[in-house]
Amino acid sequence: MSSFYNGNIKLSIFGQSHSPAIGVVIDGIPAGEKFDEAALKEFVARRSASNNSLGTQRKEPDEIEILAGVANGNFCGAPFAAIIRNTNVKPGDYSEFSHKPRPGHADYTASVKYNGANDFSGGGHISGRLTAPLCIAGGIFKQLLEARGIYIGAHHERIGNITDTRFDPVNITKDTLDNLHRGELTTTDTDSQDKMRALIEAVRADKDSIGGVIECAALGVMPGLGEPMLDGLENRISRLIFAIPGVKGLEFGAGFDAALLRGSENNDPFTYKNGRVVTLTNNHGGILGGISSGMPIIFRTAFKPTPSIFKQQDTVDLLTKENTTLTIKGRHDPCIAVRALPCVEAAAAIALYDALLDNAKNNI
Amino acid sequence: MSSFYNGNIKLSIFGQSHSPAIGVVIDGIPAGEKFDEAALKEFVARRSASNNSLGTQRKEPDEIEILAGVANGNFCGAPFAAIIRNTNVKPGDYSEFSHKPRPGHADYTASVKYNGANDFSGGGHISGRLTAPLCIAGGIFKQLLEARGIYIGAHHERIGNITDTRFDPVNITKDTLDNLHRGELTTTDTDSQDKMRALIEAVRADKDSIGGVIECAALGVMPGLGEPMLDGLENRISRLIFAIPGVKGLEFGAGFDAALLRGSENNDPFTYKNGRVVTLTNNHGGILGGISSGMPIIFRTAFKPTPSIFKQQDTVDLLTKENTTLTIKGRHDPCIAVRALPCVEAAAAIALYDALLDNAKNNI
Amino acid sequence: MSSFYNGNIKLSIFGQSHSPAIGVVIDGIPAGEKFDEAALKEFVARRSASNNSLGTQRKEPDEIEILAGVANGNFCGAPFAAIIRNTNVKPGDYSEFSHKPRPGHADYTASVKYNGANDFSGGGHISGRLTAPLCIAGGIFKQLLEARGIYIGAHHERIGNITDTRFDPVNITKDTLDNLHRGELTTTDTDSQDKMRALIEAVRADKDSIGGVIECAALGVMPGLGEPMLDGLENRISRLIFAIPGVKGLEFGAGFDAALLRGSENNDPFTYKNGRVVTLTNNHGGILGGISSGMPIIFRTAFKPTPSIFKQQDTVDLLTKENTTLTIKGRHDPCIAVRALPCVEAAAAIALYDALLDNAKNNI
């Protein structure tokens, strides 16, 4: 349990924030699939702080070293393995947190779980840094999906109270994704991007942090993907999305708003369009009964504000068993949601490719 | 894939709405645990339409027959198996939907997935009826958890635009759960329950349906339960929650509202209270880094309105490949959320007990 | 853990010897595959004592009741579930064994494992009776394999010191399997069958039992089936074979004899025959590196003699903590290997079909 995903694809994610390396093993990539290493590195670089002035000042080169699973430029059927060395490590920053847990962090819960034997340095295994191997896996499956006409893209739908225009769940196309304004933030509008940036810089200046919502779309997904009950697309996506630190909510299609609607409003009528069955609206977010409908898959992920803020906070001292205060120093993103965007896409890609493999089994 | 859960606990849920029976196999219940069959039956009866005037008029006795796994009133270490016969079956009601898919239902998506070989009758395996075996499993784990001082309870936080008072995430106690107003709906206020009932009856009269939100709490959960990344408590709960038909959203603690907050607002300060570490607020919903903090676990699940409504709807005819209309007859709940309440508790109970077993492994 | 198989196929086997029913749930059968219920029942009947004068006198009708997974004569994509009621139960026979463990049985080991909470009656879950659901699963996959030109057949290669002519691992054909002498024993020679029968009747008359070896072949297996390392064909077959009570050994191809050979003797030279790559000999038993070679798959399974004998035996009394003696009464097969034959075929069928599904995933 913990960092293994055991579907048609098997993932094993390992590493601690300050261990020699972090990495991932991926089993189940069909042999002979083309591997675009440059595209993978470009994808994973999107979550890197080095490229993002809104991120932490821990600047890690995040060089991906591929150890196994590739031959002659193709995936060779053997498990794929890759690592990233942890080079820019400052272990001294964290010693205090082993007994003075940071509010909003896993310091306390991990300490109890592991009876104090866990690696506190940099959050150990429970660290945003572990989303890099998740992105390696997701980046690979994203390229395998694209080769099948399935495109995944996300935008910052909200940072604090600043909202970007939502995706049109019916009319969104690959062009919509290609034309997103990608920078340190990714939005449909330039205007909202500027305001989000200003907000993040303001909270940073105020030694504070801010939350956000990422909306993700998967286009070109054929109908019939997913399983009923425990391995539906929502089940798979949700299990992977909640692997990203800081996620507190997830909704598909109309999501929580569907709870306010009547069936006559929420039901999406079927109709023929160019010989294909489509729906006129897309409150179902492309998934009915756990199975894709062929309409765009749309979901939104809520991120809490970064728990590491530089204001003084109340906490406890587990050694003295007294209340105390804590002032965090160090290098932290003021908004988790900023760099989490490729992680959301990665989670969706892993889930969808895994579901594709289930359907392939029907071609026995 | 599909109806198997493969954690420390293994679940296998089977059956179709109109097959001879539905049921569940549960492996992993420790031998020697006491089995309270009466309590189980009472729990599962809470989702039965027979007991609920707001539910479908398909009145099923839902008698649980235990086939294996029990000896001398205790779980005996062998897999537990139980079935419920499908007795009140009207297969004729459904023949039309194999080619005229009901909007908002899985008729179309399942038909594509299974190439038309799926069991259309009553929705087949993709049916709310399959939540009965989920409740059998959840009911068992709920009683095993209660024997360890862990209590799970849910209420209808919202039906359409009628809201019930939310649980107080800090001060909620077992008394709160014991004093919920339980009837066909379960609420903290009687007033909101009356209004919800009136709304549901109004939409039913209007041949329509309505959505809702269920809020669930788990109390008495010791800190340190759950795993980082892929098997955190949120990952496990979410995978099981999305197994309940009609769920479109899920949030923990402050959930989507956390996206609006600053870190200084959202972080829950630690403090000592009666010698125990607690937090002064509970925006984290009792889970940090996938691991329980000892605070109440709180989550909310959004249900869409029942897709089966009795108004005429637009759809397609897959045989003639033309647009057409459909008027559903038959017996359907006007609000899925009403009877889904024990299913939400069941999902939480399975996830938490599975996590407890992970921690037990540390006692090797 | 225990009675779940979690590959592409998921199996969940449940029941105790004297519980209301035993059964199996099977997930992963592709929708639309034709189900031949009569052929399944015929296959499972091969392990039934009712049809075998060499078996126990516990005559069970073993009627298979199908609960789910079938629609219109085809597998419908939903999990398949079937049960067999335990009708001919004499619980009184077993009460003594809860504290006076039978030598060679699991009475003692199960009692320790389950802290005495296990179901002792009839051996509980650890009973040859549980091979009936294994045969239900195997019988289904056997018919799905036959539809793809893959045939599985076994014979009693040895009962005690009486040997049957081994399969010719190179020249065996479907005709060989069709022409096996099938009766209560299954052999290539009639002569050896008579001698085996005489031996079994002699040991029965002597209140004793006898061991045996079953040799199994799978023909028509295309090359390229199986995975390296942990999910090779040998790994999968062995995991399922050792699920059959009484198995103490397993060998593929030349097996233990290969340990005596030189590489120049054991290596099977490749050659072209009718445009296909074959090997001139088949010491490898059709599997190289965990992957099928296209040659017949051949393996042998060693069964210990039935532990339940009617001679007086030494054992302990767990209550008084003293040595004592035990004389087993009741109804027991004098040779496990007799009725285990379809179980061996079932194990092979499950493993091979599961491997076929892995290869199907390459057709994504």
Add this chain to the structure above:
Amino acid sequence: MSSFYNGNIKLSIFGQSHSPAIGVVIDGIPAGEKFDEAALKEFVARRSASNNSLGTQRKEPDEIEILAGVANGNFCGAPFAAIIRNTNVKPGDYSEFSHKPRPGHADYTASVKYNGANDFSGGGHISGRLTAPLCIAGGIFKQLLEARGIYIGAHHERIGNITDTRFDPVNITKDTLDNLHRGELTTTDTDSQDKMRALIEAVRADKDSIGGVIECAALGVMPGLGEPMLDGLENRISRLIFAIPGVKGLEFGAGFDAALLRGSENNDPFTYKNGRVVTLTNNHGGILGGISSGMPIIFRTAFKPTPSIFKQQDTVDLLTKENTTLTIKGRHDPCIAVRALPCVEAAAAIALYDALLDNAKNNI
């Protein structure tokens, strides 16, 4: 599927013979367990060719680099990951085998399976080299077992026709294991070791190879370990044993000889000895019904002779589709069984520790 083990312990083994590195990820080691890195390296070195004049002349330093999972000298609850760089690689040696498959090797079967996309170099992922990560995992669990009084040891019971004295399955003690004659071969007798060495050198001089049998014992295993049916100790051990290249047979206790015995000979009578339940004989090899009896666990593994021999052999040319001959050059062990000994111990250790974790779950 393939190189993942998904029990309580999760293993992920990766690498190809000539990829940058091979390695393993292990999830499920309880946090706080002491890690003896020196003992691990010593254990893994036992399979290294560098230390064995009877092995291949490919001398690899096999330096283990630990990437994650350890903090302050203890396992920290995060997945453990370690790699070994492939340094002494001669890819040119293997190019011919991609179209001229070596008899007895997986060249042909892997080529078909992976449609020619597999990594042929050095056998790719299907290589004895991949047993090094298996030994890393096994070495760790061996030390965790030793801390609980469980000792695992193996000897070369047979090389070709030279036999070593078998373990006494009743009276074997830790002293027996401590006093094994360990050198390049491991035997109970010095005399047999000399003869085995002479035989291996003779077949090497003859450009040939030879098979062997390894017998393994696990001592101090408490009764009650293992699960019935699919996760019994035999099932688990067998699945792991068949992951070692070259294994063609496996037997527990009396094994294939049990097929020759009567129940009255094969049944092991229970008796009290020093207040503990033991058996007077141990034909059951310490396992009854998949569950440990407390007696020594004994099993034997048959290894085929190394398929790479230096004599000319018949094979096919997959490009020209004609028969041809092949003379292998390069560096190969003349007897797989020699260096496989720690791999067998590793497989046993993984299986037993995984079973221990199952029992720990009963301490919930």
